[in-house]
Amino acid sequence: MDTSYVILxxxxxxxxxxEALREEGFDGPVVLVGDEPERPYERPPLSKGYLQGGTEREKIFVHPAEWYAEHGVDLRLGTAATAIDPAARTVTLADGSRLGWSKLLLATGSAPRRIPVPGGDRPEVVYLRRVGDSDRLRAALRPGARIAIVGAGWIGLEAAAAARAAGAEVTVLEVAELPLLRVLGREVAQVFADLHRAHGVDLRFGVQVAELSAEGVRLDDGTLVPADTVVVGVGISPNTALAEAAGLEVDNGVRTDRHLRTSHPDVFAAGDVANAFHPLYGRPVRVEHWANALNQPKVAAASMLGREAVYDRVPYFFTDQYDLGMEYTGLAEPGGYDRVVFRGDVAAREFIAFWLSGGRVVAGMNVNVWDVTDPIRDLVRSGREVAVDRLTDPAVPLAELAGSA
Structure with a gap:
């Protein structure tokens, strides 16, 4: 049997x-296959610091270029995998060659959803996912440039903030009534609407895009939004085609157990593509954020080596827009909470928002308030009921409420 551990x-x-396989002591062959020409890099800077020019290109990479050879990792870039054969334990590559494996990890990530309108693939349209996309958009951000952004999600709003920082004119087009409405709910979504309007962004809600053209964005009512560059950020979809064709269980991502093992005992998944059973929630959870891509691989590597490891971290993500920095901890999905309460000064954008279900904190978001993610995480994990008057009182330590003081 081939002893290689292959990572797609x-x-x-x-x-x-x-990295985790080597740290765990695995000294066998490790092959890391990627279809991009760049060595592995982090994606958050592509819509944040790197896009704005504050983060150097070399800073976005996960490891120095020499790390892979020094650690015996066979890094194959610009190489797409086209098929997985679980019975033969092989991966077929685009050039027709095959890799054998004893354990396989799927870290195939996700891809931007294409907007299904005429002109959705025009050269003026940027789908911000890869470093080349960020380079293209960065070159377009200049004083007076007209930037239209379709979708008021995290990518769209971060791109809007970067564009305004560069002096561009920005219009954001969103089908919902507020930005991030499904993610944050009305109370907190309004904070982000107010933030962007205060920085000169033309926010248009409840609009439908009919066509993208060289002139800009045509709405379904015939209105033309002039634009030199159009950014589309209408969500992402997990890259599950390989897994599905291989007969693995796929449902909103590649389904895994709490050890990140798929329906095949020697195939694992991590990152955006993994819809992993989460012990805290008692169900599969797929999170499209940096923290999962950072932390799940250690559990996957340990599981690949036959060790007992469980992924049970509370979901976490962050954003930086203008002078607003925030961290979000927990999981508050539509229908999963019944109340939102605040601690601090919402008008000054220095506050913590809490999403409650039956008096229990299911998520917390700290805005320009720092060093509180640990007690917020502990509150979420504890599942205990909390008195709202104490939760919203800045004089009551959060650690005390979480029982971790």
Whole structure:
């Protein structure tokens, strides 16, 4: 049997998995396969610091270029995998060659959803996912440039903030009534609407895009939004085609157990593509954020080596827009909470928002308030009921409420 451990996806998750295998003492062959020409890099800077020019290109990479050879990792870039044969334990590559494996990790990530309108693939349209996309958009951000952004999600709003920082004119087009409405709910979504309007962004809600053209964005009511560059950020979809064709269980991502093992005992998944059973929630959870890609690979690597490891971290993500920095801890999905309460000064954008279900904190978001993610995480994990008057009182330590003081 081939003893190679093969990782598909030379991303943050793939690179951290290779690193974790070596740290766990695995000294066999490790092959890391990626279809991009760049070595593994982190994606958050592509819509944040790197896009704005504050983060140097070399800083986005997970490891120095020499790390892979020094650690015996066979890094194959610009190489797409086209098929997985679980019975033969092989991966077929685009050039027709095959790799044998004893354990396989899927870190294939996700891809931007294409907007299904005429002109959705025009050269003026940027789908911000890869470093080349960030380079293209960065070159377009200049004083007076007209930037239209379709979708008021995290990518769209971060791109809007970067564009305004560069002096561009920005219009954001969103089908919902507020930005991030499904993710944050009305109370907190309004904070982000107010933030962007205060920085001169033309926010248009409840609009439908009919066509993208060289002139800009045509709405379904005939209105033309002039634009030199159009950014589309309408969500991402997990890259599950290889797994599905291989007969693995796929449902909103590649389904895994709490050890990140798929329906095949020697195939694992991590990062955006993994819809992993989460012990805290008692169900599969797929999170499309950096923290999962950073932390899941260590558990996957340990599981690949036959060790007992469980992924049970509370979901976490962050954003930076203008003078607003925030961290979000937990999981508050539509229908999963019944109340939102605040601690601090919402008008000054220095506060913590809590999503509650039956008096229990299911998620917390700290905005320009720092060093509180640990007690927020402990509150979420504890599942205990909390008195709202104490939760919203800045004089009551969060650690005390979480029982971790």
């Amino acid at each position: 996806g030379a991303s943050l998750a793939g690179a951290k998995a290779a």
